[in-house]
Amino acid sequence: MPNISKSIPKQDTAEKTSGEALYIGDIKFDGMLHAKTLRSTETRALIKEIKIPELPDGYHIIDYKDIPGDNYVKIIFEDMPVFAEKTVNYFGEPILLVVGEDKQVILDIVDSIEVKYETLEPHYKYTKSVINYEYEKGNADKAFINAVKTINGEYTTGYQEHIYLEPQGVIGLYEENKITILGSMQCPYYIKNAVMQVLNDDGNGVRVQQATTGGAFGGKEEFPSLMACQVAVAAAKLKRPISLIYERTEDIIATTKRHPSTIKFSAAIGPHFTVDAIRAHVSLDSGAYIGLSGVVLQRAMIAASGVYTIDNLSISGDVYETNSVPNGAFRGFGAPQMLFAIEMFMEHIAKELKQPPFEFKLKYVAKKGDATSTGGQFRDSILLKDMIHKVWDVSDYQRKTTEFSQPGSNKGIGMSLFLHGCGFTGSGEQKHIKAVVRLRKNEDDTVTVLAANTEMGQGAATTLRKIAAGILGIPIEQVIYNLPDTDLVPDSGPTVASRTIMIVGGLIARAAKELKEKWEPGVEIIVEERYKQPNFIKWDEDTLHGDAYPAYSWGVAVCEVEVDPVTFRVDLKDLWSAYDIGKAIDERIVIGQVEGGLLQGIAYGMLEVMDCKEGIIQQKNVTDYIIPTAADSINMYTYIMDNPYPLGPYGAKGAGELPLVGGAPAVAMAIENAIGKKITKIPVTPEYIMELMKND
Amino acid sequence: MTEIKFKLNNKNVRIEKDLTMRLLDVLRDDYGLIGVKEGCGEGECGACSVLVNGEVVSSCLMPLGNAAGKNIVTIEGFKKTKRYKVLHKAYEDEGAVQCGYCIPGMILASESLLNKNPHPTEEEIRDGLSGNLCRCTGYNMIVKAVQRASKRGEGLW
Numbered sequence: 001m002p003n004i005s006k007s008i009p010k011q012d013t014a015e016k017t018s019g020e021a022l023y024i025g026d027i028k029f030d031g032m033l034h035a036k037t038l039r040s041t042e043t044r045a046l047i048k049e050i051k052i053p054e055l056p057d058g059y060h061i062i063d064y065k066d067i068p069g070d071n072y073v074k075i076i077f078e079d080m081p082v083f084a085e086k087t088v089n090y091f092g093e094p095i096l097l098v099v100g101e102d103k104q105v106i107l108d109i110v111d112s113i114e115v116k117y118e119t120l121e122p123h124y125k126y127t128k129s130v131i132n133y134e135y136e137k138g139n140a141d142k143a144f145i146n147a148v149k150t151i152n153g154e155y156t157t158g159y160q161e162h163i164y165l166e167p168q169g170v171i172g173l174y175e176e177n178k179i180t181i182l183g184s185m186q187c188p189y190y191i192k193n194a195v196m197q198v199l200n201d202d203g204n205g206v207r208v209q210q211a212t213t214g215g216a217f218g219g220k221e222e223f224p225s226l227m228a229c230q231v232a233v234a235a236a237k238l239k240r241p242i243s244l245i246y247e248r249t250e251d252i253i254a255t256t257k258r259h260p261s262t263i264k265f266s267a268a269i270g271p272h273f274t275v276d277a278i279r280a281h282v283s284l285d286s287g288a289y290i291g292l293s294g295v296v297l298q299r300a301m302i303a304a305s306g307v308y309t310i311d312n313l314s315i316s317g318d319v320y321e322t323n324s325v326p327n328g329a330f331r332g333f334g335a336p337q338m339l340f341a342i343e344m345f346m347e348h349i350a351k352e353l354k355q356p357p358f359e360f361k362l363k364y365v366a367k368k369g370d371a372t373s374t375g376g377q378f379r380d381s382i383l384l385k386d387m388i389h390k391v392w393d394v395s396d397y398q399r400k401t402t403e404f405s406q407p408g409s410n411k412g413i414g415m416s417l418f419l420h421g422c423g424f425t426g427s428g429e430q431k432h433i434k435a436v437v438r439l440r441k442n443e444d445d446t447v448t449v450l451a452a453n454t455e456m457g458q459g460a461a462t463t464l465r466k467i468a469a470g471i472l473g474i475p476i477e478q479v480i481y482n483l484p485d486t487d488l489v490p491d492s493g494p495t496v497a498s499r500t501i502m503i504v505g506g507l508i509a510r511a512a513k514e515l516k517e518k519w520e521p522g523v524e525i526i527v528e529e530r531y532k533q534p535n536f537i538k539w540d541e542d543t544l545h546g547d548a549y550p551a552y553s554w555g556v557a558v559c560e561v562e563v564d565p566v567t568f569r570v571d572l573k574d575l576w577s578a579y580d581i582g583k584a585i586d587e588r589i590v591i592g593q594v595e596g597g598l599l600q601g602i603a604y605g606m607l608e609v610m611d612c613k614e615g616i617i618q619q620k621n622v623t624d625y626i627i628p629t630a631a632d633s634i635n636m637y638t639y640i641m642d643n644p645y646p647l648g649p650y651g652a653k654g655a656g657e658l659p660l661v662g663g664a665p666a667v668a669m670a671i672e673n674a675i676g677k678k679i680t681k682i683p684v685t686p687e688y689i690m691e692l693m694k695n696d
Numbered sequence: 697m698t699e700i701k702f703k704l705n706n707k708n709v710r711i712e713k714d715l716t717m718r719l720l721d722v723l724r725d726d727y728g729l730i731g732v733k734e735g736c737g738e739g740e741c742g743a744c745s746v747l748v749n750g751e752v753v754s755s756c757l758m759p760l761g762n763a764a765g766k767n768i769v770t771i772e773g774f775k776k777t778k779r780y781k782v783l784h785k786a787y788e789d790e791g792a793v794q795c796g797y798c799i800p801g802m803i804l805a806s807e808s809l810l811n812k813n814p815h816p817t818e819e820e821i822r823d824g825l826s827g828n829l830c831r832c833t834g835y836n837m838i839v840k841a842v843q844r845a846s847k848r849g850e851g852l853w
Contacts, residue, residue: 007791009788009789010788010791010793012793012796013784013787013788013793013796014784014788015796016793016796016799016800017775017780017783017784017787017788017793017796017799017800017803018731018771018775018780018784018800019729019730019731019732019770019771019772019775019799019800020731021796022730023733023797025730025733025734026730162831163829163831164795164797164831165733165735165741165743165795165797165798165829165830165831165832166733166735166795166797167734167735212796213795214733214795214796214797215794215795215797215831215832216795217831247734247737248735248736248737248738248741249737456795457794457795457796457832458794459794588790588791589791591791591837592791592794592832592833592837595833595834595835595836595837596794596831596832596833596834597834598834599834599835600831600834621736621737621738621740622735622736622738622740622741622829623736623738623740627829627831628834628835629825629826629827629829629835630821630822630823630825630826630828630830630835630838630839631822631823631826633822633834633835633836633839635836636834636836
């Protein structure tokens with residue numbers, strides 16, 4: 001069998017370099033109208049009156065009264081309205097759409113609408129818990145009673161904004177008995193289900209098609225459902241194509257971001273400097289509506305012991321509602337917050353106990369057969385120690401640590417160890433997603449992949465075809481993948497949670513095996529596969545006990561920095577990292593995910609600042625929310641291990657989120673070692689470093 | 697409304713318009729040149745990059761009036777050149793394209809850079825592309841693509 005990891009050209013490169021690819025803003029229909037959202041200017045208020053001026057012919061208002069079904073965006077909880085009705089709960093909350101032909105006229109109408117509010121007392125702090133979870137492993141209480149010492153730590157993380165280069169956008173189309181949504185998205189069936197609920201439709205009247213999607217990173221997981229519901233209502237009422245495309249500032253103010261968090265730890269230390277137990281509490285700021293926050297909290301809590309096996313854990317967490325923009329999915333989904341916190345905490349424990357941090361952490365690194373944080377089992381071989389030694393050697397870690405510890409070096413090197421649970425948490429795949437994929441062998445002997453998973457830059461259009469072609473033993477050109485259309489493909493689940501290759505690719509691999517057996521030239525054959533949870537996986541949703549994930553991917557990242565002693569500017573040097581993702585389906589695509597994800601994680605740790613004052617996001621564009629440029633990026637030396645996972649296609653596990661998770665702790669640790677001060681929050685900005693240095 | 701003339705993708709064009717309009721909107725809406733993307737609208741991200749007399753310019757910040765008498769090249773014009781073919785292949789071989797939204801602008805920035813400096817160092821490439829944001833790749837594959845294009849396109853620039 002040819003080597004599946006050998007890289008091939010990506011399916012969509014030519015249409016993208018030539019500018020021919022059609023993103024949602026590039027698509028036009030005859031008679032298409034534009035829509036603009038009127039947004040709340042209060043963070044919490046009753047809407048007393050909305051004064052709408054006389055509208056010119058051909059201009060319309062769409063609001064909650066136009067919704068035939070329920071005024072909720074179906075996500076998990078039915079708490080977020082499509083259009084605000086009696087109250088607004090955050091600055092920027094959508095109240096209505098102004099729809100018409102000329103964009104300037106629409107803007108003038110939006111500006112002339114007067115909304116009268118009666119303000120209510122808003123919540124901005126962690127006071128109003130709306131979700132609380134906890135779980136136990138072993139007996140933490142006993143370990144704390146027997147402890148010779150307790151060490152505490154508190155860590156905070158800021159917002160992160162996705163800055164997919166293409167802002168959010170959708171178009172709604174009307175035909176008799178059918179509303180079609182076209183858009184930039186990760187999850188066509190999430191949108192279909194949400195639109196069905198607002199239109200009171202049984203499913204036959206809603207169709208969702210993905211347009212070429214200009215980056216997503218989680219930001220186009222649940223948010224596009226809100227916009228799709230709005231244009232669906234408008235298209236159904238006006239019977240015209242309706243386009244709703246955000247500009248950058250609107251996108252930054254009004255769309256979901258990574259949850260800010262505060263994580264508190266206590267460690268019970270035994271007589272021989274052992275970590276006998278950890279207690280942790282995670283606080284997440286959900287913003288005004290819960291959305292996916294409960295699931296994000298679970299992933300954060302489950303990652304509480306990082307890559308370490310700690311026998312006794314007592315972990316709790318709360319989602320707090322605040323009157324600010326709702327937070328949501330972002331690559332890593334709770335894990336980046338926790339991995340930053342636990343990596344720093346383990347370092348700080350070692351330093352407080354005057355133990356060499358590297359050797360101290362190594363003692364706890366998980367091995368095959370160990371119990372996971374939730375009392376499940378690491379069933380597959382874990383190469384983490386080999387990876388650590390590899391990265392240790394190539395980065396010259398030992399020598400640099402010694403050299404940089406000399407006074408006045410201003411340099412530092414730091415290492416992060418991290419993991420990511422692949423696929424949905426717990427029994428999500430089995431109970432909620434129930435993925436179905438099909439392969440259709442066409443009469444001309446081409447094969448079409450029928451799955452709802454989206455290409456958003458991560459390479460699914462190439463890798464999913466590659467899996468099918470490889471198993472069928474046919475040239476890749478003979479396998480067709482089109483951006484999903486819910487009228488043509490079954491629901492194979494959302495393109496999230498590092499599940500596309502492992503779960504959906506796994507189903508495609510099984511379908512391909514079956515098709516290969518049934519293969520008959522010149523005739524059409526359809527095969528279908530449905531997800532079945534492996535029997536050995538047990539998960540209790542109420543106690544959060546058991547196997548939280550079917551498999552785990554692992555990583556090690558080393559970052560070297562130099563801190564300017566006058567300006568405290570951090571200069572990134574080189575980055576070395578190693579990953580166990582089972583098997584790379586295409587090495588170059590995986591390295592592309594690694595380089596992009598790691599830089600996003602590093603920037604989360606030291607560059608990307610977003611403030612929310614009195615419920616209002618202060619940054620408005622990429623001029624004041626700074627992301628890395630080519631000049632900020634640095635050389636990355638990446639090692640991909642080969643450790644096939646028995647249940648993955650060709651042995652592949654998840655890869656998309658993992659590299660991001662390791663970025664912030666690696667850079668924060670490097671800065672801590674450069675300045676000799678304890679880092680407890682990200683982003684580590686020059687201002688924060690200055691504050692630490694002043695407290696000498 | 698005023699009439700102006702300029703060269704667009706090597707053809708002489710004339711148009712009657714409000715000259716304060718953003719060049720970006722005129723290129724997309726009046727000429728259908730959708731390879732020019734809007735990413736930020738404030739001249740920071742480079743997705744709307746075009747070449748104006750060979751220089752990379754953010755078309756979201758350029759009023760149409762400033763185009764008078766100039767030679768404007770968008771990706772639609774540039775893709776017909778040999779240089780494009782070399783850049784395209786180099787981007788493909790290095791895996792430098794993910795979501796693609798920044799890529800037409802990035803290719804034009806690469807062209808402008810190589811035009812001025814056919815053999816740039818890695819640092820010069822990073823500086824030359826620093827006006828074009830990419831959120832997917834971490835840039836290194838793009839930098840390598842420009843290095844590769846520089847080698848393969850010997851004599852073209």
